[in-house]
Amino acid sequence: xxxxxxxxxxxxxxxxxxxxxxxxxxxxxxxxxxxxxxxxxxxxxxxxxxxxxxxxxxxxxxxxxxxxxxxxxxxxxxxxxxxxxxxxxxxxxxxxxxxxxxxxxxxxxxxxxxxxxxxxxxxxxxxxxxxxxxxxxxxxxxxxxxxxxxxxxxxxxxxxxxxxxxxxxxxxxxxxxxxxxxxxxxxxxxxxxxxxxxxxxxxxxxxxxxxxxxxxxxxxxxxxxxxxxxxxxxxxxxxxxxxxxxxxxxxxxxxxxxxxxxxxxxxxxxxxxxxxxxxxxxxxxxxxxxxxxxxxxxxxxxxxxxxxxxxxxxxxxxxxxxxxxxxxxxxxxxxxxxxxxxxxxxxxxxxxxxxxxxxxxxxxxxxxxxxxxxxxxxxxxxx
Numbered sequence: 001x002x003x004x005x006x007x008x009x010x011x012x013x014x015x016x017x018x019x020x021x022x023x024x025x026x027x028x029x030x031x032x033x034x035x036x037x038x039x040x041x042x043x044x045x046x047x048x049x050x051x052x053x054x055x056x057x058x059x060x061x062x063x064x065x066x067x068x069x070x071x072x073x074x075x076x077x078x079x080x081x082x083x084x085x086x087x088x089x090x091x092x093x094x095x096x097x098x099x100x101x102x103x104x105x106x107x108x109x110x111x112x113x114x115x116x117x118x119x120x121x122x123x124x125x126x127x128x129x130x131x132x133x134x135x136x137x138x139x140x141x142x143x144x145x146x147x148x149x150x151x152x153x154x155x156x157x158x159x160x161x162x163x164x165x166x167x168x169x170x171x172x173x174x175x176x177x178x179x180x181x182x183x184x185x186x187x188x189x190x191x192x193x194x195x196x197x198x199x200x201x202x203x204x205x206x207x208x209x210x211x212x213x214x215x216x217x218x219x220x221x222x223x224x225x226x227x228x229x230x231x232x233x234x235x236x237x238x239x240x241x242x243x244x245x246x247x248x249x250x251x252x253x254x255x256x257x258x259x260x261x262x263x264x265x266x267x268x269x270x271x272x273x274x275x276x277x278x279x280x281x282x283x284x285x286x287x288x289x290x291x292x293x294x295x296x297x298x299x300x301x302x303x304x305x306x307x308x309x310x311x312x313x314x315x316x317x318x319x320x321x322x323x324x325x326x327x328x329x330x331x332x333x334x335x336x337x338x339x340x341x342x343x344x345x346x347x348x349x350x351x352x353x354x355x356x357x358x359x360x361x362x363x364x365x366x367x368x369x370x371x372x373x374x375x376x377x378x379x380x381x382x383x
Contacts, residue, residue, distance in 0.1 A: 022105030122149035155313030188278035215245030
């Protein structure tokens, strides 16, 4: 496809970027990329880049959350596969004098790359996981790969998967990990933790294992339930689950079958999970595959001992035996053994948690934004 014309930015003004995402959450609740948008959009430097946020589909509640943080969202409100999205994006590019497109999600990366080609501006795609959908998505990705100026991957594992499955050149793919908000570095008040435990009905002397996740098959939460059932401590451990999702009913049936319903506490999705993570003696992420777990990074920043499955970006974030424990995916016994060891060896748990905190605090919002801004400037200036 030939470029129709090029929208160029004068040297006297910041590079104007249109960031487009399919959706920012599951229903009314922010998902991982949505939280990253909320945490980082206000951190861009107006003298270098001027970023406009655009979402294809969203809800009034999520728009309200962004407005509370001073972020205005452009809402296109087109259907998932509506071809009108291309026309609307082209109009926005022209009216807002956009220099660079930054695209998240299948709809945004598909229609956005087409609009970028039509308008003659570079497109950056952003990839958060290693799931690539049905055949037609992979076929479209292959066709649009030449229209990708750069790709951002949240981990080396995602970058490699993009090369193999999305046909994106490794030389054009940049790894930019997710960031942790500064509030996660601040310890929670112990008195408030005790008060919250009492409110949840968790005995103060009971070991508490927890996870912050969506109740979805890829998160493999039945394995966590089985592992907690197998942990033998006195008193027995309680389980705290922060999240919700389509597997909730099945998980509740598994809890009853294992006899752990009375010591399992599901608090639903939380806009701020930090007060709940602060209660956990061990934080677990047991996904079958994960591009990069921001929930895991946040728990590390808060100084919680962590156990994660050795898959995807989690294997890059957790160094087994140094800042956490890695176990094979879908192995309830190995997971139970790792959790029990951390509960029974507080000195080990404390050492791993301290190193995890030191490692996690380097994933700052400012460093994340600077790397992305440099990429905007690089693709804008490229011939």
